Every structure is written in C-alpha cells, then in structure tokens.
Amino acid sequence: MLLRLLPWLAAAWLMAVGIYGMVTSRHYVHLIGCLSVVQSGTYVLLLAIGFVWHSGPPIFYDHPPGTPAVDPVMQALVLTDVVVGAAVSALLLALALQLHKRRNTLDPQELEPIP
Amino acid sequence: MNLLHWIPLPVVVPLLAAALALLVEKLVPRRVIDALAVLVTAAISVECMALARVAAAQPMAYWYGQWGPAHGPVLGISFVVDSAGAGASAFIAGLFSLTFLFVWHYFEEVRAHFHALMLMFCAAMIGFCLTHDLFNIFVWFETMSVIAFALTGYRLEDAALEGALNFTVINTIGSFLMMAGVGLAYAATGALDMALVGKTLAERHADVLACGSFVLMGTAMLIKAAGVPFHFWLPDAHAVAPSPVSVIFSGVMVPVGLFGLGRLLAIVFAGIPAVVSLAHGLLVPLGAVTAIVGGFMALQQTHLKRLLAYSTVSHVGVMLAALSLVTVHGAAGWLLYMLGHGMVKAGLFMAAGMLAAVLDSVDEFELYGRARDRPVLACGYFVAALCLAGFPIGIMGSGAEAVEGAAKGVGDDWLGPIIIISSATTGGAAVRAGVRIFLGKGELPQGRSTLPEESERGDRPWLLMLLPLLVLVVANLIGGLPLERMARAAAATFVHMPAWDVLSGKQAYAAPGVPTEVGGGECSGWLALGVALVIAAAQLFAAKWLKHRVLWPAHMSIKALRVLHAGRVGDQLAWLVAGLAMLTAGVVVASVDW
Amino acid sequence: MKYSLVLRYALCILALIVLAPAAVLVALHMPAFGEQLPAYGATVNAHVPYMRQATNVVTAIIFDVRGVDTLGEEFIFVAAITGLAVLLRGGRGEDASRKPIHTDGRWLPARSEAVALLIRWMLPATVAFSIYVMAHGQLTPGGGFQAGAMLASALLLLFLGDGYRSWRQVTPPTVMHVLEALGAVGCVGVGLLPLALGAGFLENVLPQGQPKSLTGGGLIPLFNVAVGMAITGGFANALVEFLEETREPEAEGEQ
Numbered sequence: 001m002l003l004r005l006l007p008w009l010a011a012a013w014l015m016a017v018g019i020y021g022m023v024t025s026r027h028y029v030h031l032i033g034c035l036s037v038v039q040s041g042t043y044v045l046l047l048a049i050g051f052v053w054h055s056g057p058p059i060f061y062d063h064p065p066g067t068p069a070v071d072p073v074m075q076a077l078v079l080t081d082v083v084v085g086a087a088v089s090a091l092l093l094a095l096a097l098q099l100h101k102r103r104n105t106l107d108p109q110e111l112e113p114i115p
Numbered sequence: 116m117n118l119l120h121w122i123p124l125p126v127v128v129p130l131l132a133a134a135l136a137l138l139v140e141k142l143v144p145r146r147v148i149d150a151l152a153v154l155v156t157a158a159i160s161v162e163c164m165a166l167a168r169v170a171a172a173q174p175m176a177y178w179y180g181q182w183g184p185a186h187g188p189v190l191g192i193s194f195v196v197d198s199a200g201a202g203a204s205a206f207i208a209g210l211f212s213l214t215f216l217f218v219w220h221y222f223e224e225v226r227a228h229f230h231a232l233m234l235m236f237c238a239a240m241i242g243f244c245l246t247h248d249l250f251n252i253f254v255w256f257e258t259m260s261v262i263a264f265a266l267t268g269y270r271l272e273d274a275a276l277e278g279a280l281n282f283t284v285i286n287t288i289g290s291f292l293m294m295a296g297v298g299l300a301y302a303a304t305g306a307l308d309m310a311l312v313g314k315t316l317a318e319r320h321a322d323v324l325a326c327g328s329f330v331l332m333g334t335a336m337l338i339k340a341a342g343v344p345f346h347f348w349l350p351d352a353h354a355v356a357p358s359p360v361s362v363i364f365s366g367v368m369v370p371v372g373l374f375g376l377g378r379l380l381a382i383v384f385a386g387i388p389a390v391v392s393l394a395h396g397l398l399v400p401l402g403a404v405t406a407i408v409g410g411f412m413a414l415q416q417t418h419l420k421r422l423l424a425y426s427t428v429s430h431v432g433v434m435l436a437a438l439s440l441v442t443v444h445g446a447a448g449w450l451l452y453m454l455g456h457g458m459v460k461a462g463l464f465m466a467a468g469m470l471a472a473v474l475d476s477v478d479e480f481e482l483y484g485r486a487r488d489r490p491v492l493a494c495g496y497f498v499a500a501l502c503l504a505g506f507p508i509g510i511m512g513s514g515a516e517a518v519e520g521a522a523k524g525v526g527d528d529w530l531g532p533i534i535i536i537s538s539a540t541t542g543g544a545a546v547r548a549g550v551r552i553f554l555g556k557g558e559l560p561q562g563r564s565t566l567p568e569e570s571e572r573g574d575r576p577w578l579l580m581l582l583p584l585l586v587l588v589v590a591n592l593i594g595g596l597p598l599e600r601m602a603r604a605a606a607a608t609f610v611h612m613p614a615w616d617v618l619s620g621k622q623a624y625a626a627p628g629v630p631t632e633v634g635g636g637e638c639s640g641w642l643a644l645g646v647a648l649v650i651a652a653a654q655l656f657a658a659k660w661l662k663h664r665v666l667w668p669a670h671m672s673i674k675a676l677r678v679l680h681a682g683r684v685g686d687q688l689a690w691l692v693a694g695l696a697m698l699t700a701g702v703v704v705a706s707v708d709w
Numbered sequence: 710m711k712y713s714l715v716l717r718y719a720l721c722i723l724a725l726i727v728l729a730p731a732a733v734l735v736a737l738h739m740p741a742f743g744e745q746l747p748a749y750g751a752t753v754n755a756h757v758p759y760m761r762q763a764t765n766v767v768t769a770i771i772f773d774v775r776g777v778d779t780l781g782e783e784f785i786f787v788a789a790i791t792g793l794a795v796l797l798r799g800g801r802g803e804d805a806s807r808k809p810i811h812t813d814g815r816w817l818p819a820r821s822e823a824v825a826l827l828i829r830w831m832l833p834a835t836v837a838f839s840i841y842v843m844a845h846g847q848l849t850p851g852g853g854f855q856a857g858a859m860l861a862s863a864l865l866l867l868f869l870g871d872g873y874r875s876w877r878q879v880t881p882p883t884v885m886h887v888l889e890a891l892g893a894v895g896c897v898g899v900g901l902l903p904l905a906l907g908a909g910f911l912e913n914v915l916p917q918g919q920p921k922s923l924t925g926g927g928l929i930p931l932f933n934v935a936v937g938m939a940i941t942g943g944f945a946n947a948l949v950e951f952l953e954e955t956r957e958p959e960a961e962g963e964q
Contacts, residue, residue, distance in 0.1 A: 008736035015295070016725075019288070023688045023721055028280065031684070035287060042294045049302045050750060053743040058754055058766040061849055061921065065758035069766070071750030073307070076770040077250055080782045081294060083854060084257050087789030088287050090947055091264050094796040095283065097954060098268070099276040108684045111277050123777075123910040127897055130784055134893035137791065137886070179777045180912045188752050189760070192777045228795050235788050242781065254781035261785050265792020271799070302740055305748030323738040327731070678713070686713055689720040696724035699731045 007048035014041030028096045028106040032089060039085045043078050050074030118169065122177040122194050125159045125166075125204055126242040133234035140227035145220075152215040152230045156237055160208035163241070167201035171604060173624050174198075174613055176247070184619035190308055195247040195618070198601070199450055199609040203374060204241040206454055207367045210461055211237040213583035217465055218359045220575040222269075229266075236262045236363065240371050249297045249307045249383070252375060256293065256339070260286050263368060267356045278355035281684045285348045288691060289338035296331030299324050300383070309382045310615040317386025325387045326702040332379055334695050339372030342398075342435050343405040344690040344697075346428050350412070351682050353424035357571060358468025361420060365427040366461035370434065370453040377438050377446065382612050389706035391441055395525075397701035398439035403533045405432025410540030412676060414654070419467045419477040419548055423460065426503065426541035430456045433537050437518040440525055444633050446606035448518035451598065455502070455511025455591055462499040462587040463545065466492060468571060469580050470552065475570040479548045484555025493553035495584045500549050502591060504542020505535070505643030512640050513595040517602070520633030531639055538643035543650030550655055557655030604629045762917045762925040763847040771852065772932040776911040780896055783936055787893045790943040797950045808957050809873070820872065828870025835863035846933040847926040853933040857940025865948055873952065885945040892939025899932045 018038030025031040050071030056063065058072035100106050132155045136148050169175070174197035176183070182191025211233060222229040239258035246252050264286070268279030301307060303324035304315035316325045334345070341349040349369065353361045384390040409429025416422035430452070437449035469492060471477050474485050486493065502511050515534055522530035551557050611627040653661050679686070740747075746754070753774065754766060763769040771779050809817065843856030868876035900911040908914045915927035924930060 004742055005733075005736045007742055008739050009732070011295075012732040012736070015291070016728075019688065019692060020721070022284065022288075023685045023692075023717060025685065031284065035284065038288065038291050042291050042298070045295055046298045048742060049298055049740075050747065051743045052746050055746075057850070058750075059764060059850055060758050060766065061764040065764075066755070069754050071747055072753055072766040072770050073747070073750045073775075074301075075767045076775060076778075077297075079767070079771060079854060080250075080254065080778060083782050083786055084261075084290070087261055087786050088264070088283065088290075090793055091261065091789055091796070092280070092283055092287075094793050094950070095264075095268050095276050095280050097951075098271055098796060099273070099280065102273050102276070111280075111683075120904060120909060123900075127780075127900065127910065130780070131894065131897040131901075133784075134787070134890055134897060137787070138890035138894055141883075177909075179910060180773060181909055182774050187756065187760070189756050189774060190749070190752075191774045225795050225798060228791050232788060232791055232795070235784050238784070239781070248778075250775070251778055251781070254778050254785070258781055258785045258788060262788045262792065265788070265795055268796055271796070299735070299739075301747060301749070305750075307749060321738070323735060327735040681713070683713065686717055689717040689724075692724040692728075693720040696727035700727050703731070 007044060007051075011041045011045035011048065014038065014044060026107050026109065028099070028108060029093070031108065032092045032096065035092070036085065036089065039081070042081060046074050046078050046081070119175060119177050121162065122166070122175065122196055122245070123179070125163055125208065126238045126245070128159060129155060129234040129238035129241075133231040133238070136227040136231045136234065145223060145226070148227045148230050149215065149219050152234060153212055155234065156208045156212040156215060159237070159241070160205050160212060163201050163205035163208060166196055167198045167205060167605075170196045170201055170608075171198045171601075173626060174608055176613070176618050190306070190311070192246070192248040192251045193308065193618075194245045195612065196245055197605070197608045197612060199446075199605040200244045202450075202601070202605055203244045203371070203453075206457060207240045207244070207371075208237060210363065210366050210457065213461075213586060214359050214362050216579050217362070217468070217583050219579045221357075221359070221572050229269075232262050232266060233363070236266075240367060243371055244374055247309050247382075249300060249309055249312060252378070253290070253293050253297055256335070256375065257290055259368060259371070260290060260339070263352075263364065266360045267352045269357050269360065270355065272355070275355040277682070278351035281682060281687060282348045282352040284684050285345070285687055285691060286338060288688070289335040289345075292331045292695070293335035296328045296335065299328040299331065303328065308615070309378070310613065310618055313383045313386060314615040316383070322387060322389055322706060325384065326389050326393075326706060329379065329384050329387070329390045329393075330695070330698045330702055333376060334698055336372050336376040336379065337435075337694070338691065339369070340376065340431055340435065341369055341372070341405075341428050342401055342432065343408055344694040346405065346409070347680060347682070347687040347690060349428055350421050350424040350680065353427070354418060354421040358420070358464050358471060361424070362461045362464040362468070365423065365464060366457040369427055369431055370457060373431065373434050373438055373449070373453070376435075377449075377609065380438070380441055381446075381610050389702055393698075393702045393705040394439040394441055396705055397698065399436045399527060399530070402432045402434070402436030402439060403530065405429065405435060406533050406537040407432075408676070410537050411673070412680060413541050413544040414650070415673065415677065416544065417479040417548075419470070419479060419552075420464070422544050422548060423463050423467065426545065427460055429537045429541050430460075433515075433518060433534055436530055436533070437521060440521055440527070441610070442521060442525060443603070443606050443610050443627075443630050444517065444521035444524050446610050447603040447630075448514055448521045450514075450606055450609070451510055451517055451602045452514030454598070454602075455509060455514045455595075458587045458591040459499045459502045459511055462495060462584045462591075463503070465580065465584040465587070466496045466499070469584075471571040472573045472575060472580070475573075479551045480559065482552045483559060484552070486553045487555055489553070491581060491585075493549070495581070495588050496549050496553065497546070498588050498592070500542060500545035501644065502588075503538065503545050504647035505538035505640045507640030508595060509592045510594045510598055511591060513599050515640060515643075517599070517633065519639055524633055535639055535643040535646065538640075539646035539650060542643070542647035543654070546647060547651035547654045550651065558658055599632070600629070603632070761913065761927070761929070762920045762922075763929055764921060765847050765849060765852070767850075768846045768852045768933070769926065769929065772846075772929045772936075773913050773926070776900070776932065779932070779936070780900060780911070783893065783896050783939060786943055787889065787939060790889065790946050793947055793950055797954065809955055810957050820870075825870045828866050832863060832866050832870070835866065836860060839863055843933060843937040844923055844930075847929045848921060848923075853936030854940055857937045858944055860937070860941045861944030861948065864945060868952070873956075877949070880945045880949060882946060882949050885942045885949065887942070889939050889942030889946060892935050892937070892942060895935030895938065896932065899928060899935055903928070
C-alpha cells in the first residue's frame with residue numbers, strides 16, 4: 001500500500017520541503033535552490049504518472065515498435081519543464097547577482113522593495 | 116491558403132519578428148525595428164478582429180500538423196478560435212502596437228532586446244488566449260511569465276531588482292503548481308486536450324483528482340491574476356517596472372490570468388459540480404474581498420504607479436467575482452469590463468510614464484502642481500480617472516453595468532455595492548492624485564516622500580507618447596454601445612465552447628443563443644462616480660479630519676494592511692500557501708455539500 | 710518584524726493541516742502506480758513510429774506531434790537569455806583579457822598542466838559527441854535541446870583547461886548571439902515551410918525517408934538542428950554574461 005502511494009507522496013514531500021525552505025530562507029541563492037527542489041517534485045509527479053512496470057524506454061531503435069514502453073508524452077512534458085526551470089533559474093540568479101552588487105546582502109529578511 | 120491556415124499567424128508572426136529583430140539588431144537602425152514592431156502588432160490586431168468576426172458564428176478548430184481527431188488516433192495541439200479569444204487577442208495586439216508607439220526612442224541602450232521581448236510577450240499572450248490544450252496553455256503562461264520577470268527588473272535599481280525577485284519567485288511557484296495540476300488532470304483522463312479532458316473527467320466521475328487539479332491550476336491562474344491572497348507581488352512589480360511594461364501588465368497580462376481561469380471553468384471543469392460550486396461559493400466572495408482590499412490600499416498610496424497597481428488589484432477582484440458566477444451574463448460582464456479596464460488602466464499608466472519622463476517623478480506630492488501646463492495630458496488623465504471611478508458611458512461603464520446585472524440574475528445582489536466601493540475608492544484615489552498633480556489644489560503634507568526618484572527617458576517625442584493615451588481613452592468612451600452586444604455573443608460561445616463530440620466530428624455544433632441584455636445598474640455608475648469625487652475631495656481638503664474623526668476605528672486595520680503589504684518574499688509565500696489551503700478546504704466543503 | 714515571522718509560521722502550519730490530508734487523499738485516488746499506460750501515451754507509442762519513421766518517440770512528440778509546445782519552449786529559452794542579457798547589461802566590455810576579481814582571503818591556484826592537457830583531449834571528443842546526439846535525435850535518446858546544452862558546456866571546458874581568454878576566443882558573444890537568433894528564426898521557418906508548400910503550420914510534409922536513417926522523420930531533423938543551434942548560442946551567451954561578471958571592473962564606477 002505504501003509502495004502504491006510512495007511516488008505521489010514523494011512528489012508532495014519535495015514540493016512541501018522546497019516551499020518550507022523558501023519561506024524560512026535567509027539567502028536568495030538558497031531560495032533559488034529550494035525552487036529547484038519544488039521543481040523536482042513536479043518532475044517526480046509527472047514521470048511517475050507515465051511509468052509502467054516491466055517496460056523499456058519509448059526508443060524503438062533496438063526493439064521493434066510495439067514492445068512495452070513507458071509514456072513518451074510525460075517525458076516530453078518533463079523536458080519542457082527542465083528547459084523552463086533552467087531559464088527561470090538563470091534569470092533569478094542574474095537578479096540576485098545584480099542585487100548583491102548593489103546591496104551587499106542577499107538576505108530576504110533584510111530586503112524589502114518599498115521602504 | 117484557406118482561412119484556417121491564418122489561425123497560427125497571430126502567434127507565429129510576432130515570434131518571427133522577435134527572432135528577426137534579435138538577428139539584425141546591430142545592422143539595422145533602431146527606427147526600423149520600432150516601426151516593424153508597431154506594424155506587425157497592428158496587422159495582427161486587424162487579423163484577430165477578422166478572425167473574431169468569422170468565429171462569431173462558430174468557433175474554428177485548427178489542429179497543428181494535422182494531428183487532429185479527423186486524421187487519426189494520435190492527437191496534437193489545437194487552437195480553437197472563438198470570438199472571445201480572438202477579440203481578446205485583437206485587444207492584446209492593439210495595445211502592444213500603441214505601446215510600441217509609446218516607447219519610440221526609449222530603451223535605446225539595449226538595442227532591440229526590449230522590442231524582441233515585447234513581441235514574444237504579445238505572441239505568448241495571444242497563444243494563451245487561443246489554445247485548447249492544457250500543456251500548451253502552460254507553455255504560453257510560462258513564456259509570458261519569463262518575459263515579465265526580465266522586464267520588471269529592467270531598471271536595475273534596488274527596488275526594481277527586489278520587486279522583480281519577489282515577482283519571479285511567487286509566479287514560478289504558480290507555474291509549478293500549474294504543472295502539477297496538468298499532471299493530475301492527465302493522470303485522471305489520459306488526455307491533454309481541454310475538451311477531451313472535460314468530457315472524460317465528467318464521465319469518469321474522477322472527482323477527487325479533478326478537484327485537486329482545479330485547485331492547483333486555479334491557484335496558478337489566481338497568482339497571475341493577483342487575487343487575494345496571491346496579490347502581494349503586483350504592486351511591487353508595477354511600481355518598479357518601466358511604465359510601458361506596467362501598461363502591458365495592468366492592461367492585459369493580469370486580466371489574461373482571469374481569461375485562463377475562465378477557460379478552465381468553462382471547458383475543463385464545467386462538468387464537475389464540486390468545482391462549479393466552489394467557484395460560486397468561494398471565488399465570488401474572494402473577488403469581492405480583493406476588490407475591497409485593493410481599493411483601500413489604493414487610497415493610501417501617493418506613488419502614482421503603486422496607486423494604479425492597487426486599483427488593478429481591485430478591479431481584477433470585480434472581474435474575478437463576475438467570472439466565478441459561471442453564467443453567460445457574468446462572462447459578458449467581465450469580458451466587457453476587462454476590455455474597458457484594460458484601455459483605461461493602460462492610458463493611466465501611460466500618463467504616469469509621461470510624468471516620469473518629463474518631470475522625473477511619479478509621487479503625488481513631489482509633482483504637486485508641476486503638470487499644470489499640460490492641458491491635453493490632464494484632460495486625458497481625468498477622463499480616464501473618471502471612467503475608473505464608474506462613469507457609466509463607455510466600455511468600462513457598460514461592463515460594470517453588465518456585471519451588476521449578472522450578479523442580480525443569480526441572486527448575488529451584494530455584488531453591486533462591492534462594485535460601487537471598488538470604483539469609488541480607486542477612482543477617487545486617481546482623481547485625487549490628478550487634482551494634486553495637474554491642478555495643484557489640495558493640502559500638502561509636511562516632509563518629503565521617502566520613495567526613490569523615478570525618472571524615465573525624457574527626450575522622446577511627446578506626440579507619440581500622448582497619442583496612444585488619447586486613442587485608448589476615446590476608444591473606451593465610444594465603444595460601449597457597439598461592443599455590448601458583441602460581448603454577449605462572445606460570452607455565449609465562451610461559456611459553451613464546442614464539446615469534444617463536436618470537435619471530433621460526431622456532433623454538429625449547436626450555436627448557443629445570444630441572451631438578452633440584463634438591464635439596470637446605470638445609476639450605480641453615477642453613484643460610484645459621486646462617491647469617488649466625495650472621497651477625493653475629502654482626501655484633498657480634509658485629510659486630518661478624516662484621519663481623526665472618520666478613520667480612527669479603521670486605523671488599526673489600515674496599519675495592519677500596510678504592514679502586510681511590506682513586501683518580504685517569505686511572507687508572500689506563506690500567504691500563497693495559505694491561499695492554496697483555503698481553496699483546498701473550499702473544494703472539500705463544496706464536494707461534501709453536493 | 711517579529712509579528713511577521715510569527716504570522717508566517719502560523720499561516721504555514723495552518724496550511725499544512727489542510728494540505729497534508731488533502732495530498733494523501735489525492736494520492737489515494739491516483740491511478741495505480743505503474744499498472745497502466747495512460748491513453749495518450751499508449752496511442753502515441755502504437756502509431757507514431759510507423760507514421761514518422763522515427764524510432765525515438767519522445768523526439769517525434771516534441772518536434773512533430775506537439776511541435777507548437779516546442780516552439781513555445783524554444784522561445785521561453787530565447788526570452789530568458791535575452792532577458793538575462795538585459796539584466797546583466799552594462800557589463801565589463803568585450804575585452805577578453807581582463808583579470809578575474811581578486812577577493813581578499815581567496816587564493817587563486819595556478820592552472821595545472823595535467824588539467825589543460827586532459828581538457829584538450831576531452832574537448833573535441835565532447836563536441837563531436839554533442840553533434841552526434843543532435844544529428845541522431847530522432848533515432849536514439851537525444852535531440853536538439855540535449856545536444857545544445859552539451860555543446861555549450863563542452864566549450865566551457867576550455868575555460869577550465871586554458872583560461873578565460875581562450876574560452877572567449879571560442880565563444881565570441883556576437884557569433885553566439887547570431888547563432889541563437891538564427892536558431893530561433895529557423896524554428897519558426899521550419900514551421901512556415903509547410904505553409905509555403907500548401908499544408909498546415911508545422912505539418913510534417915517532407916519525405917519521411919527510411920527508418921533508422923539520419924534523414925528520417927521529414928521535418929524533425931530540421932527542427933532538431935534549429936533548436937540545437939538556438940540552445941547552444943543561448944547557453945554560451947548566458948555563460949559569457951555570467952562569467953563576465955567575475956572579471957575586474959575596468960574603470961571607476963563601472964559595475
């Protein structure tokens with residue numbers, strides 16, 4: 001029963017832990033890392049939805065089409081997700097870098113947009 | 116080339132233009148890129164208007180790569196163009212065109228990067244409105260978001276970077292929630308096309324997964340649309356972004372989040388009773404709370420852009436309430452309201468941008484009386500502010516009337532006063548600011564504002580900045596009557612999009628009838644206008660008396676509101692999570708009641 | 710400020726009380742893990758290999774069945790890199806011979822010759838492998854996105870082995886920028902090509918070729934290459950922007 005629930009609970013846990021890290025973060029780069037953890041939660045969720053026991057990857061180079069394979073649509077979605085994650089992380093890091101140059105601190109508690 | 120093949124163009128052409136602009140940015144003079152951007156978006160706007168006309172009879176479905184149900188078992192991505200989606204796209208492209216005029220000569224130091232980003236932004240928003248696939252809507256959602264993050268931090272000042280960081284973090288969590296929601300929907304149905312998912316969810320009675328999926332995706336849309344308690348990012352982002360970017364944010368990006376929520380409610384989750392009753396039971400009051408919070412915070416601001424940002428929050432609350440009624444009249448109301456509000460708010464932000472450009476400030480007190488010698492700008496500003504306050508003539512006024520009528524139609528009579536409060540507070544704040552800036556009347560406080568200086572590039576052609584503002588304001592005023600009927604027709608198809616059986620050819624499309632006008636509510640507009648003028652006068656001439664006599668009971672709550680909106684990312688995240696929990700609890704209650 | 714922290718934790722705990730049971734409830738109602746392939750995936754696995762002569766079904770989905778998603782994703786990436794360039798502008802110039810910033814207390818070790826030699830061997834191999842992955846996108850695991858990321862990182866190996874100046878010589882920002890823009894134009898162009906031939910946008914009307922051949926899949930290899938170019942250019946640009954920030958400022962007041 002636990003094995004049945006494990007992937008979904010793992011995904012939920014990753015997202016929860018990531019958000020907890022972000023809420024209590026004291027450094028923006030740590031916060032960006034926690035964002036990646038939340039994202040990993042979504043990867044686990046999507047890939048687990050597409051998984052099938054006793055199946056190979058949806059690459060039919062060595063095996064003929066028709067051999068059992070996992071869900072390729074989920075893999076395509078996760079690929080897009082990865083690219084999106086990379087893009088957003090790059091932007092966040094650039095913002096953090098510029099902020100650090102100006103304020104010499106990256107503590108979210110210290111920084112507030114409008115005084 | 117048959118008409119259907121014109122459907123991808125509103126998305127593809129701006130993308131191509133953006134890529135070309137990046138390719139030739141060092142070879143070609145800036146004027147050419149400016150002109151290209153204006154012309155491309157204007158052409159797209161005209162095309163979308165034509166598409167809206169054609170789609171009025173029946174929504175058109177376009178399957179990319181011929182991966183449609185008519186061509187085989189494998190499904191691809193489709194764009195289903197209905198008049199609401201095409202009309203929204205026409206407005207988006209048109210507003211971008213006017214904004215490109217507005218930024219003529221601005222952003223020179225980044226060469227064509229700004230224009231490329233804005234063109235991609237336009238394409239993404241149009242794609243968001245036209246698409247019919249759950250993951251595709253996520254892709255365009257993400258494109259919009261990434262561009263918005265970069266543009267918010269453009270000015271590279273402390274406030275801009277911090278505002279952009281908070282904006283990015285909150286909205287990215289929204290993206291991840293949306294991704295998870297799409298995953299749950301896929302797990303429940305094995306499909307990604309919205310109509311097919313809607314049909315399968317209803318057939319399989321997969322209520323728990325459907326509710327979970329809606330809560331996640333709905334939260335993501337509400338974050339983008341800045342409903343309470345997900346709205347904390349909006350004032351910070353609007354205040355620090357360059358004004359042309361704020362024009363786009365308030366004018367189209369934030370309402371487009373609601374458009375997405377509307378699509379979800381109308382197509383994907385229409386057959387899940389728990390979701391529909393959650394919408395009516397929780398989202399309508401949430402919209403009302405947003406309207407009130409936004410309005411009261413707007414009254415507290417002296418920074419013009421933050422004031423306008425809070426007024427966007429307030430009006431979005433009204434739109435959220437209208438949308439969540441899930442009726443055709445509600446949809447007609449919020450479509451009109453979205454259009455009118457977009458025009459008016461865009462005009463107001465353009466005015467703020469012009470003030471920042473020539474007077475180097477957007478603070479009410481700093482600008483006290485300094486814009487006295489700009490009569491045309493003042494006229495444009497005041498007309499827009501009065502429309503914001505509820506002036507009944509014009510698209511925004513008709514929209515407010517329609518929303519009130521729709522609410523009465525389902526028995527939610529209390530929504531009418533909420534609309535009046537929202538219009539009165541936001542309009543009153545805008546009028547008050549205008550009187551201080553353009554007329555130089557009203558009390559001055561002691562001391563100076565602590566906000567940093569706001570200056571935007573000043574040596575831009577004044578006419579090219581003024582013209583878009585005037586076009587928007589005039590269009591809002593004269594468009595009310597003609598568009599009112601079109602909005603009802605568009606709303607009818609919006610709420611009754613073709614079901615999967617229609618799209619796969621098994622059934623013919625039964626065009627929904629256009630409902631009759633639901634009248635009443637015109638005097639509410641005048642009432643709101645009157646109250647707005649009274650509020651403005653009170654804040655201008657009797658501020659101390661207000662503070663001591665009238666407001667002291669509310670003093671603690673106003674102070675608490677200000678502290679809450681202080682802008683730390685950890686707090687905003689906590690509210691986000693709490694909001695997610697609220698929606699979850701709501702859906703549990705809604706499903707039990709059913 | 711204390712109130713804000715207390716409020717924050719209170720909100721999170723309240724949210725947890727509601728969300729944790731909800732998550733468990735949703736998990737209980739999820740389809741059994743690994744038991745059945747979702748309908749969409751099953752249909753794709755059954756039909757697409759025959760329709761498109763592509764043995765890598767994931768690539769066929771990305772570049773053909775759901776090509777518009779990839780177009781959007783490509784432009785997310787281009788937009789992010791463009792935004793990055795806007796945010797990190799006012800950089801330290803294109804002079805590639807600048808010294809790294811000296812931070813007190815941090816010691817910059819000299820580069821070891823063994824590392825330089827190893828990198829000079831690894832670099833061409835990795836670049837060749839990246840191009841292989843890109844070319845065989847529709848046949849074996851890989852494709853434009855993966856190959857682009859590998860290529861940009863492979864070039865970065867030169868920074869490890871031979872230093873900042875050599876790496877900048879291999880990745881001149883203008884060339885990388887043009888590569889990225891050309892890739893983006895290529896992606897849209899690949900979609901418009903069928904329109905010119907009278908078919909729909911991104912419809913795979915080119916000859917499908919033989920199964921298991923490099924030119925199989927019609928439009929897929931073209932789209933693949935365009936995406937690969939754009940990703941390479943984009944990542945290289947991003948790396949240049951970030952690494953420029955580690956150089957010493959040139960003049961007074963330059964950030």
